[in-house]
Every structure is written in structure tokens, then in C-alpha cells.
Amino acid sequence: MLKWIQVLWPSFLVAAMAEAVFFTVIDPQQLYLFGQPVDYGELATYSIGFLGFWLVCAASSLCTIFLQRSASELNRRN
Amino acid sequence: MSSPSPQPKKSAKQSSSESSESLYESRRKLYVRAVTGLFANWRWALVWITQIVFYGLPWLTWNDRQAVLFHLTERKFYIFGWVFWPQDVLFLALLLIISAYALFFFTAIAGRLWCGYACPQTVYTEIFMWFEQKIEGDHGKQQKLDKMPMNGEKLLKRTTKYFVWGLFSLWTGFTFVAYFSPLQELLAAAPGFTFGPWEAFWILFYAGFTYLFAGVMREQVCKYMCPYARFQAVMFDPDTLVVTYDEGRGEPRGSRRKGVDPSTVGKGDCIDCSICVQVCPTGIDIRQGLQYECIGCGACIDACDQVMDKMQYPRGLIRYSTDNAVKKGWGRKEILGHVFRPRTLIYGFILAAMCVGFVLLLANREPLRVDVIRDRSSLGREIEGGMIENVYNLHVINMSEASRTFRIDVVGIPGARIGSAQSVEVGPAATHSLTTQVLVPYDQGQPGANTIAFQITAEDDSGLTITEETTFLIPK
Numbered sequence: 001m002l003k004w005i006q007v008l009w010p011s012f013l014v015a016a017m018a019e020a021v022f023f024t025v026i027d028p029q030q031l032y033l034f035g036q037p038v039d040y041g042e043l044a045t046y047s048i049g050f051l052g053f054w055l056v057c058a059a060s061s062l063c064t065i066f067l068q069r070s071a072s073e074l075n076r077r078n
Numbered sequence: 079m080s081s082p083s084p085q086p087k088k089s090a091k092q093s094s095s096e097s098s099e100s101l102y103e104s105r106r107k108l109y110v111r112a113v114t115g116l117f118a119n120w121r122w123a124l125v126w127i128t129q130i131v132f133y134g135l136p137w138l139t140w141n142d143r144q145a146v147l148f149h150l151t152e153r154k155f156y157i158f159g160w161v162f163w164p165q166d167v168l169f170l171a172l173l174l175i176i177s178a179y180a181l182f183f184f185t186a187i188a189g190r191l192w193c194g195y196a197c198p199q200t201v202y203t204e205i206f207m208w209f210e211q212k213i214e215g216d217h218g219k220q221q222k223l224d225k226m227p228m229n230g231e232k233l234l235k236r237t238t239k240y241f242v243w244g245l246f247s248l249w250t251g252f253t254f255v256a257y258f259s260p261l262q263e264l265l266a267a268a269p270g271f272t273f274g275p276w277e278a279f280w281i282l283f284y285a286g287f288t289y290l291f292a293g294v295m296r297e298q299v300c301k302y303m304c305p306y307a308r309f310q311a312v313m314f315d316p317d318t319l320v321v322t323y324d325e326g327r328g329e330p331r332g333s334r335r336k337g338v339d340p341s342t343v344g345k346g347d348c349i350d351c352s353i354c355v356q357v358c359p360t361g362i363d364i365r366q367g368l369q370y371e372c373i374g375c376g377a378c379i380d381a382c383d384q385v386m387d388k389m390q391y392p393r394g395l396i397r398y399s400t401d402n403a404v405k406k407g408w409g410r411k412e413i414l415g416h417v418f419r420p421r422t423l424i425y426g427f428i429l430a431a432m433c434v435g436f437v438l439l440l441a442n443r444e445p446l447r448v449d450v451i452r453d454r455s456s457l458g459r460e461i462e463g464g465m466i467e468n469v470y471n472l473h474v475i476n477m478s479e480a481s482r483t484f485r486i487d488v489v490g491i492p493g494a495r496i497g498s499a500q501s502v503e504v505g506p507a508a509t510h511s512l513t514t515q516v517l518v519p520y521d522q523g524q525p526g527a528n529t530i531a532f533q534i535t536a537e538d539d540s541g542l543t544i545t546e547e548t549t550f551l552i553p554k
Contacts, residue, residue: 005303043150
């Protein structure tokens with residue numbers, strides 16, 4: 001449970017910020033997906049964008065958790 | 079290197095298991111005793127005000143549209159008389175800076191005011207606990223119900239509670255989505271739950287998290303998830319008002335009969351009734367000093383004051399006070415005298431300056447925007463009548479909510495004129511793109527790039543005018 005929160009919660013906060021900044025600056029109508037203009041509804045684009053940001057941020061948090069070693073683990077012998 | 083002795087090895091192992099397993103101690107469920115009093119009244123007032131605003135705003139209409147609507151699909155934010163476009167991101171940035179400085183300012187003065195009274199986590203927890211108390215009874219009855227084996231009564235109470243929480247959460251999720259998607263469309267879709275897939279997703283998402291945070295996780299959100307709780311300590315100083323237990327007056331604590339003068343039994347004013355602990359929404363004992371879990375809600379102040387009244391002791395054994403005041407024995411006057419100190423004055427000054435800037439910018443915001451792009455596919459070319467022609471794409475954004483006609487003029491080179499339509503009508507809160515030719519007499523300007531400017535003026539308001547510079551190419 002703790003690990004879930006540590007991965008999902010910080011990534012949620014950062015994804016919310018990324019979403020706001022990204023879509024303020026970029027109009028979803030200007031996006032291209034595999035060379036084709038994005039033709040989803042705007043709400044769908046925003047939602048997929050948010051979930052995408054969340055996924056990427058969560059992947060980053062997951063790596064952090066995976067690589068993280070507590071002091072006691074580092075100092076443990078054998 | 080000598081091998082470590084078994085003793086430290088054991089403790090290292092212990093701390094490792096602690097850090098990986100019990101960093102978040104297994105939660106002891108809190109049965110929070112209801113409290114009444116001055117600060118509880120303030121909190122309920124804030125619950126009502128914030129929730130009336132939150133649930134009420136989407137229902138208001140203005141200019142025949144929803145008064146407050148962050149219309150994502152149109153990429154426009156409607157807030158009463160204003161329509162904000164993505165180009166207005168400066169206002170959003172300013173608003174965030176103002177919010178941040180307001181948080182710094184109020185935290186420096188009186189600690190976690192935001193957490194104790196206005197934070198949605200506090201507000202929804204308060205509401206969910208109110209439902210819980212109405213359905214299951216007070217904190218003692220809730221505890222009893224938890225211990226009880228499943229029977230008809232427990233099943234009924236539990237189901238009712240979860241159902242009411244669920245309904246309230248759904249309504250909250252619905253309201254949240256109504257800020258981004260027009261309420262009337264959502265209302266039409268509500269009876270058969272025929273929302274668009276993404277609207278349905280976000281209603282359930284927000285409702286689910288409201289239920290989880292306010293119903294299940296409660297104080298754990300403040301203790302473990304809230305970023306603000308982690309860094310608020312840097313805004314505290316010895317003159318910050320925080321909920322404080324007057325140790326000098328209270329200790330040594332101990333029970334005694336009602337009306338006994340503490341000095342005659344060698345005790346302080348604290349009767350060790352533990353009511354301050356029972357009412358604490360984060361389950362701490364304020365008598366151990368200021369702790370990071372304390373959200374500054376003042377529930378223990380209200381509770382302790384009632385006990386002091388019953389004992390006929392003066393109120394304020396637990397009260398809002400400052401570190402300095404407790405150490406130096408300051409009274410109310412000295413505490414208030416230290417409210418204005420360099421830290422708060424600087425925060426206050428920046429906050430005031432930002433607010434003034436925001437209001438001025440908003441008052442002087444032109445409801446018109448123009449982008450000019452020279453058509454790069456054609457360079458300047460000669461046309462009949464001894465004129466040079468350049469082509470431009472004009473993007474006129476009418477940010478007001480009335481349809482407007484704009485006159486287009488060009489200045490910068492003597493004799494320059496518009497070769498096409500000289501006025502354009504743009505609908506309410508709409509954009510209009512048009513292609514415009516600019517003609518310049520052959521003998522004017524220099525070969526190469528010349529600076530010219532488009533002047534776009536509203537026909538009904540000559541004060542509303544915008545000048546956009548661009549270049550005019552004359553072939554060599």
C-alpha cells in the first residue's frame with residue numbers, strides 16, 4: 001500500500017501541473033498522432049493527456065523506488 | 079575491519095524492517111469526539127461558505143451562459159463578465175503567486191489556518207464525520223459498533239453510511255465536472271447516466287477520491303500525503319500563533335474533584351481528562367508540544383475551555399499563543415504587537431503588490447487581440463497601377479461577449495493601403511482569420527524589408543485599438 005501511494009501520489013501531483021502547463025501552451029487541435037491530426041474530442045484529448053502524464057510520472061517514481069536503498073540496506077553486510 | 083558485533087547488526091536489521099514496513103505505522107482508527115465551541119463554529123462557518131460556493135457556482139447564469147465555466151472544449155474560461163483565453167495565462171500565473179503568498183502570509187501569522195479551517199480535506203472530513211455521527215452515533219457508539227459482530231443493526235447502519243457517503247461523493251464529482259463541462263448538458267445526461275465516456279470517468283474518479291480521502295483515509299492524507307504539511311514548518315517562527323498547551327500552568331497534571339484549587343493539592347490546572355486527545359482529528363496529544371501532525375484546527379482549545387469552565391478554572395490552558403509568548407510570559411498585547419515583523423511585512427507587501435497588479439491588469443485588459451503573420455509563400459510582387467502587394471494573414475480575437483466590427487488600417491509607409499476588405503465582423507468571444515493584401519506605391523519605401531503596422535480599431539469603441547507591427551517586402 002505504501003509503495004502504491006509513493007508511486008501514484010507524487011506522480012499525480014506532477015501530472016496535474018504538467019497537464020495545466022502543457023495544454024495552456026498547446027492547443028490539442030495542433031497535435032499530430034502518427035502524422036495524422038488528432039481527431040478525438042477535446043475532453044478525450046485532455047483526459048488521455050492527463051493519464052499519459054500520470055503514467056510517465058508514475059514510471060519515474062517507480063524507478064526511483066526501485067533504485068532507492070535505505071541507509072540500513074546500504075550498510076548491511078552479507 | 080572488525081565485523082560488527084551482533085547487537086548493532088540486530089538493530090540495523092530492525093531499523094531496516096522499520097523503514098521498509100512501518101514507516102507508515104499501521105493506522106489506529108480514530109474515533110473523534112465531536113466538539114463545540116468558538117473554533118468549531120468557525121470551522122463550520124467555513125465548511126458552509128466554501129461548500130455553498132463550490133456546489134452553487136455552476137448553477138449561476140450570466141449573459142445567458144453558465145457564470146463560471148472552465149470550458150475545456152472551447153479553450154475558454156468564463157468567469158462572470160470575463161472570458162479568459164489561453165493567451166491570458168499571465169492571470170493564472172499571477173493568481174497562483176497570490177495564492178502562494180497568501181498561504182505564506184497567513185501561515186507566518188497564525189500557523190496552519192488553511193489546514194484547520196478551509197482545506198477541502200478538512201472540510202470534507204468534517205462533513206463525512208457529521209454523516210457518520212448522525213448514522214452511527216457518537217464516538218463511543220462508533221467504537222462499539224466496530225467491535226460488534228455483524229448483525230442486522232450493524233449491517234443497516236453500515237450500509238446506510240456507505241450509501242450516504244457514496245451519494246454525497248457522486249454529487250461532489252458531478253459538481254466538479256460541471257466546472258469543466260456545461261452543467262445543463264450534464265443535467266440532461268444525469269437521469270439515465272448517459273454522460274460522455276470521459277465525463278463519466280471524471281465524475282467517478284473525483285467521487286471515488288472524495289470518498290477515499292474523506293471517508294477512509296482522513297488524517298492520513300494530512301500526515302503522509304500533503305506536501306504543504308511537510309514544508310509549512312519553514313514559515314513558522316517564534317512569533318507565529320500556534321495551538322499551544324500552557325505547560326507551566328497545566329503541570330503537574332492529575333485528576334482532582336471539581337472545584338478544588340489546584341495549588342492545594344500540589345497540581346497544575348490540567349486534570350488529565352484526555353478530552354483534548356479525544357477530539358483531535360489527527361489523534362495527537364497537544365500537551366507534548368507542537369507536532370507536525372497538528373493541523374491547527376483548535377478542536378482541543380474548544381474542548382479544554384469547556385472542561386476549564388466546568389472546573390471553574392480560567393480558560394486558555396490550551397490556546398493560540400506563540401513560542402515567544404509562552405517563554406517570556408507575554409500577554410495578548412505583546413503577542414499582537416509582534417504580528418507585524420519583517421517576515422510578515424515582506425510577505426504582506428509582496429501579497430498586496432501582486433493583488434494590486436492583478437486588479438490593474440484585469441481592469442486594463444483589452445478585449446481584443448490580433449496576430450499578424452506575413453504570408454511566406456508569396457514575396458512582394460508588383461501589380462497593376464504601380465503598386466507593390468504583400469499578403470498577410472490576420473487572426474482577430476474578439477474576447478468580449480458582444481459581436482463587434484473592427485476597422486483595419488495600415489500605417490508605416492506613406493500611401494500604404496489595404497487592398498481588400500477594410501473591416502471585419504467577429505462574433506462574441508470568437509476568432510476570425512482573414513487574408514489581407516497591403517498595397518504600397520512603387521516609389522515609396524526602400525527595397526528590402528520595411529516596417530509597417532496594422533491598426534485594428536473597434537467601430538463602436540475607438541478607444542479599443544491595437545497596433546501590430548510586421549514587415550513589408552519591396553523587391554529590389
